[in-house]
Amino acid sequence: MKAKLNYFLLPLVFFVTISSFAQEIYHEVGFGIGPVSFRGDWGERRDGSTNFGNTGFGVNIIHFANFAYGRNSYKYFHKHFKLRNQLTVHQTNLNHYGRWVRAESESFDPSDPNDPRLGPTLENMSGKTTVFELGTGLEWNWRPIREYERQIEIFQPYAGFGINLVYYNPSVETSLPGRIGARQNTWPTFLPPPSGGRDRISNSSDITASVNFQAGTRYRVNEDIDLFIEGRWHSFFSDFVDGLDPRNPNNESNDWMFFLNVGFTYYFD
DSSP states (O other), rough: HHHHHHHHHHHHHHHHHHHOOOOSOOEEEEEEEEEEEEEEEOOTTOOOHHHHSSEEEEEEEEEEEEOOSSSTTTTTHHHHHEEEEEEEEEEEEEOOHHHHHHHHHHOOOTOOOTTSSSOOOOTEEEEEEEEEEEEEEEEESSOOOOHHHSSSSSSSEEEEEEEEEEEEEEEEEEESSSSSTTTSSGGGSSOTTTTOOSSSSOOOOOEEEEEEEEEEEEEEOOSSEEEEEEEEEEEESSSSSSSSSOOTOOOOSSEEEEEEEEEEEEEEE
C-alpha cells in the first residue's frame, strides 16, 4: 500500500516543484489521437507481425502552463520550457504472433484422436488492456516561446519527459475449454513452476507508474491554434499491464508502449 501511495505522490511533487518557479502562468489545452504500439509479453520479440499486430488506439488531453510572459521571461527556463499536464487513455487488443505460434499450430493434428492437446494454446489465447495515465512533465521548445508565438506558419520542434500515475485493467482469456491458466490450455511459461509460485497471468486491475519521453513539432496556424505531431514512449513500472509476466529468461523488462499522435493546441491567453 505504501508503494502505491508513492505512485500518487510522484506526479504531484513534480508539479508543485516546477510550478514554484513561475509567478505568472498562461494556459493552453491540446488534444491528440493516434495509434499505440504496445510492447509486452504477447508475441515474439522483434517479430514484425507482433509489432504491427498488437497495435491499439490512444487519446491524449494536454494542459500546458506557459511561463514565457512573466517577470522572469528573460531566463532560459521561462523562454524555452512549459509545464505539461496530461491525461492519456489507450486500449490495445493483444494476441500471440511469431514462430512459436506457427510451430505449435502446424504440429497439431485435430483429426488425430491420440493427440492429447485441446489445440494450439498460443493461437487460442487473446487479451486486451485498457490504460489510463495521468501525469505531469516538462516540455523543451527549440525556439524561444515568445518568438514563436509572434509568428504564423512556422514550425516549433520540441521534446520532453514526465511521470504518470497509471491505472490499468488487463483481460486474458482462451477459446479452448477450461479457464485460462489451466495446464492443459496454457503455454507453460505462463504457468507457475511445478514447485509452486506466484501466478503469471492476471485479470486484475491495478495501479502503477510510468515515465514518458516525447518529441515532435508544432505548426503555428494562427494566434490561437497550433497543429502538432509527436511520438511518445512510455515505460511502465509493472510487467502486468498486459496481464502477463511469463517465466522466461527473455522477459528482461517491464511493459512499454509507443504512441504516435496528431492533434491541435488552443491558446487561452
